[in-house]
Structures are given as C-alpha cells and as structure tokens.
Amino acid sequence: MSETIINVRDLSKRFGNVVAVDRICFDLARGSTVGLLGGNGAGKTTTLGMLLGLLLPSSGEIRIFGEDMIRHRHRVLPWMNFSSPYVDLPHRLTVRENLIVYGHLYGISQINSRINQLASDFDLTEFLDRPAGKLSAGQKTRASLAKALLNKPRLLLLDEPTASMDPDTADAVRGYLEDYQRETSATILLASHNMSEVERLCSDVLVLKAGRIVDRGTPSHLIARFGRQTLEQVFLDIARDRIAASETAQ
Amino acid sequence: MSIHTKQAWVRIWAMVLRHYYLIRGSWPRLLELIYWPALQMTLWGFITLFFETHSSWVAEAAGILISAVLLWDVMFRAQISLFLSFIEEIWSRNLGHLFVSPLRPGEMITALLLVSLVRTLIGVGGAAILAIILFDVSVFALGVPLAAFFANLIIMGWSLGLVVSGLVLRFGQGAESLGWAAIFLVQPVSGVYYPISVLPDWLQPIATAIPSTHVFEGLRAILIDETFRIDLLLNAVALNLIFVTTSIFIFFAILRYARIHGQLLQLGE
Numbered sequence: 001m002s003e004t005i006i007n008v009r010d011l012s013k014r015f016g017n018v019v020a021v022d023r024i025c026f027d028l029a030r031g032s033t034v035g036l037l038g039g040n041g042a043g044k045t046t047t048l049g050m051l052l053g054l055l056l057p058s059s060g061e062i063r064i065f066g067e068d069m070i071r072h073r074h075r076v077l078p079w080m081n082f083s084s085p086y087v088d089l090p091h092r093l094t095v096r097e098n099l100i101v102y103g104h105l106y107g108i109s110q111i112n113s114r115i116n117q118l119a120s121d122f123d124l125t126e127f128l129d130r131p132a133g134k135l136s137a138g139q140k141t142r143a144s145l146a147k148a149l150l151n152k153p154r155l156l157l158l159d160e161p162t163a164s165m166d167p168d169t170a171d172a173v174r175g176y177l178e179d180y181q182r183e184t185s186a187t188i189l190l191a192s193h194n195m196s197e198v199e200r201l202c203s204d205v206l207v208l209k210a211g212r213i214v215d216r217g218t219p220s221h222l223i224a225r226f227g228r229q230t231l232e233q234v235f236l237d238i239a240r241d242r243i244a245a246s247e248t249a250q
Numbered sequence: 251m252s253i254h255t256k257q258a259w260v261r262i263w264a265m266v267l268r269h270y271y272l273i274r275g276s277w278p279r280l281l282e283l284i285y286w287p288a289l290q291m292t293l294w295g296f297i298t299l300f301f302e303t304h305s306s307w308v309a310e311a312a313g314i315l316i317s318a319v320l321l322w323d324v325m326f327r328a329q330i331s332l333f334l335s336f337i338e339e340i341w342s343r344n345l346g347h348l349f350v351s352p353l354r355p356g357e358m359i360t361a362l363l364l365v366s367l368v369r370t371l372i373g374v375g376g377a378a379i380l381a382i383i384l385f386d387v388s389v390f391a392l393g394v395p396l397a398a399f400f401a402n403l404i405i406m407g408w409s410l411g412l413v414v415s416g417l418v419l420r421f422g423q424g425a426e427s428l429g430w431a432a433i434f435l436v437q438p439v440s441g442v443y444y445p446i447s448v449l450p451d452w453l454q455p456i457a458t459a460i461p462s463t464h465v466f467e468g469l470r471a472i473l474i475d476e477t478f479r480i481d482l483l484l485n486a487v488a489l490n491l492i493f494v495t496t497s498i499f500i501f502f503a504i505l506r507y508a509r510i511h512g513q514l515l516q517l518g519e
Contacts, residue, residue: 104264
C-alpha cells in the first residue's frame with residue numbers, strides 16, 4: 001500500500017456566512033500528481049491556502065507526512081514548496097538574490113550550483129541578474145517555479161504552474177514536472193484551469209464546486225463517465241450543471 | 251548550539267540578507283538611511299547655536315537639544331526601520347512565500363529587529379559623528395548611560411514598530427500612514443525637548459507611563475544636574491518590558507487573525 005502524504009478529513013472554511021470549503025475529504029498517495037479543478041470561487045485557492053498553513057480551517061483535519069498541519073506545520077514545511085502566479089517574489093531583488101534568500105530559508109547546501117541548475121532547467125540563466133519586477137509574466141512564473149523546486153520538495157503545491165507561458169515554454173515546464181515527479185517520487189497537487197495540462201500531468205483529479213468535492217477520478221475515467229471527449233467538456237458540464245455528476249464522491 | 255538553533259539563525263540571516271540586497275540595490279534607500287537624521291541634527295544644531303545666546307537654559311547645558319534629537323531619532327529610526335522592512339514584504343506580495351517557508355514568525359521578527367538595529371546605527375551614528383564635526387557636540391560624552399538610553403529607546407521603537415506593522419497586516423495598506431504617524435503621537439508627551447512638568451496636569455500621568463519620557467528626563471538630569479538617575483532608568487526598563495510584551499502579543503494575535511481571514515494571500519500592491 002502506498003504511503004499517504006496528504007490526509008484531509010472534513011475540512012471546512014467559512015468566511016462569515018460564506019462557506020468557501022465544505023467538509024472535504026481526500027488523500028494523496030506518495031508519487032501521485034493530483035489536479036484540483038473547479039471554476040472561480042470553487043474553493044481551490046482556499047484549499048491550497050489551508051494545506052500550506054496560510055489559512056486556518058474553520059474545522060477539520062489536515063495531516064501532511066503524518067503531521068498535524070494546524071499545530072506542527074513547521075515540522076514539514078522544509079519538505080514542501082509552493083508556486084503561484086498570484087504570490088510574487090520581491091520585485092526589487094534580482095532573480096538570483098531571491099533564490100539565494102529562499103535557498104537559505106530552506107537550508108539548501110551548495111546554493112549557487114542549485115540555482116545555476118534550476119536557471120538552466122527553466123531557461124532563466126540570462127535573467128538571473130535582472131530584478132524580479134522587470135521580468136515578463138511568463139518569466140516570473142518560471143522564477144517562482146525555480147524557487148518552488150529549490151529544496152527538491154517531496155510535496156509540491158502548484159497554483160496555475162504554467163500561467164502566462166507561451167505554449168512552447170509551458171510544454172517544457174510540464175515535461176520538467178513529469179521528469180521531476182518520476183525521478184523523485186514527489187507528490188504534486190496542482191490547481192489549474194488548463195485542462196490539457198491536467199490531462200497530461202495528473203493521475204487523479206478532484207473536482208470542486210461551491211466548496212465541495214463533486215467528483216473525482218482519473219482524467220480518462222471522468223471523461224468516460226461523462227461521455228465526453230475531453231476533460232474540458234467534463235469541466236464545462238459540471239460547471240454549468242448540464243449533467244449532474246454520476247455519483248458524488250463523498 | 252543545537253542543529254535547530256543553527257538552522258533558525260541561517261533563516262534569520264536569510265532575511266537580513268534579503269534587506270541588505272534591497273538597500274544595496276537602491277541608492278535612494280541607502281541615502282535615506284543617513285539623510286533625515288543628519289538633516290534633523292543640523293536643524294537643531296543651528297537652533298542650539300541661536301539659543302545659546304538667547305536662553306540661559308540651553309546655554310547651561312550645551313548640546314542638550316542636539317543630544318535629545320539624536321536620541322529621539324534612535325526611537326524613530328528603530329520604529330520606522332522595522333515598519334518599513336515589514337511593509338516591504340507586503341508591497342512585494344512576498345508574505346505568502348515567506349509564511350510557507352520554514353521561516354517562523356519569531357525568526358522573521360528577529361531579522362526585522364536586526365535590520366532595524368543596523369539601519370538605526372548607520373543613520374543615527376552618522377548624524378552623531380556629524381554633530382561632533384559641525385557643532386562640537388558629542389553624544390558619546392554621555393558615557394555608559396548612553397548605552398542604557400539607546401537600548402531603552404530602540405526597544406520602545408521596536409514595540410511601536412511591531413504594533414503598526416500588525417495594524418497594516420490587519421487593516422491593509424490603508425493603515426500604512428499609521429506607521430509614519432504613530433510615533434509622533436508619543437513625541438509631545440515624551441518630553442524630548444522639554445521637561446514633562448510643562449505638560450498640563452492631566453497629561454503628565456500619561457507621559458510617565460511611556461518609557462521614552464524617563465529616558466529624556468534622565469538625559470536632562472545628566473546634562474543639567476550632572477546626575478545619573480537610576481530610578482528613571484529602572485522606570486524605563488519596567489515600562490519597556492510591558493510595552494514589548496504587549497506588542498509581541500498584539501502582533502501574534504493579528505498574525506493569527508490574518509491566518510483565519512486569509513490576509514496572508516491577499517495583501518499586496
């Protein structure tokens with residue numbers, strides 16, 4: 001039986017009267033890449049925020065690497081990392097300076113060689129000494145991914161990992177993530193609106209709607225169950241209530 | 251030193267490095283470190299020159315106003331440096347990354363204090379040297395009590411800096427002007443340039459509840475009466491203990507509020 005990396009039980013988050021996440025439960029096994037799908041306001045960012053410890057849940061339990069994330073998140077944070085186009089790196093520091101600072105924060109040894117490696121992997125070498133604020137949107141996303149991979153995380157949480165990238169770069173980044181996952185058996189949780197990305201990367205998908213998990217399964221199973229050709233069509237069916245999910249997952 | 255302590259210091263060092271990179275890469279920030287303290291000191295230096303011939307009180311204790319302005323600047327620089335270093339993370343929308351890294355809030359605060367200490371030493375130290383050159387007034391002549399005054403004022407500045415940083419975290423960047431204004435609320439009652447006996451009766455109890463008041467009263471006791479008042483120093487230390495404990499409690503309470511309401515992900519430019 002594969003090791004469970006993330007264990008979420010009855011997790012809820014309310015903001016006043018608004019229920020952003022409603023009693024969701026899921027497990028992520030070691031080495032899996034799981035997609036978190038849902039429209040705007042479905043609860044993806046809130047869920048990621050709670051998993052990272054940026055948000056305190058209203059109720060429920062989160063265990064990561066067996067540790068209670070609400071009480072002991074600092075025990076596991078060195079093994080995790082995160083990237084989002086909505087959380088920036090300091091604009092006035094160069095990419096290299098940013099990576100050096102985060103390298104120290106994550107306790108990386110041989111920071112410079114790790115930075116050079118990641119810069120090469122993400123095609124950032126010529127931008128290393130440029131202030132992060134002067135990068136294009138796609139370059140910023142790549143710099144953020146480089147930061148997310150500095151500590152070779154065993155759990156990687158990614159929010160829109162290829163946002164603002166041109167198709168060629170996005171394809172290279174997806175390839176990199178596939179290789180990384182294969183080589184390190186890392187677990188990846190990915191929130192994305194890019195359905196082809198989810199189909200390519202994810203072994204499993206959790207579909208969120210109005211804060212609840214309304215369906216789950218492999219991309220091919222979901223497509224088959226909804227009688228569609230692509231995951232995007234499935235997503236639209238769920239979002240527009242055209243077809244009720246065949247069975248709720250919980 | 252245990253491995254955990256070593257790791258904590260590496261993370262603190264990382265945050266200090268982050269602010270070093272920031273200042274190194276921006277000459278206006280570098281200039282600003284020394285510009286305002288030097289300007290203030292020069293202004294009060296000329297006022298002193300004028301009053302030395304028109305006021306027996308100032309003439310009696312040469313350098314009292316310059317020493318006061320330099321010590322006031324210790325508190326102001328400590329507060330504003332801590333506040334600016336913290337708000338820099340909000341401006342750059344970096345708090346999300348920081349709080350999901352192994353950095354602990356206490357380590358972040360320690361780094362902010364260290365950065366503030368260095369910025370204050372550079373700013374006020376530069377102005378103090380300039381005071382010797384331009385006006386032949388040396389605050390260092392205060393001797394050992396200077397270290398006690400400095401420590402008390404910097405700790406009070408940090409306490410205020412932590413509270414206003416927390417308020418920005420709580421109320422968003424709309425509360426940013428508080429960071430600049432808050433310390434000037436305590437200046438009139440701190441008796442920086444005059445004894446608190448000149449304050450209205452109802453204001454004097456408030457003044458005595460502030461640590462800095464006892465420091466400036468102590469400064470005047472040395473320069474005018476040539477007496478080191480240990481009682482004033484002990485008052486300042488006791489009040490500072492209350493101030494610093496309260497400010498840490500407020501900051502952590504607001505941080506928890508921010509984690510409940512999702513503000514660590516939302517704050518930004």
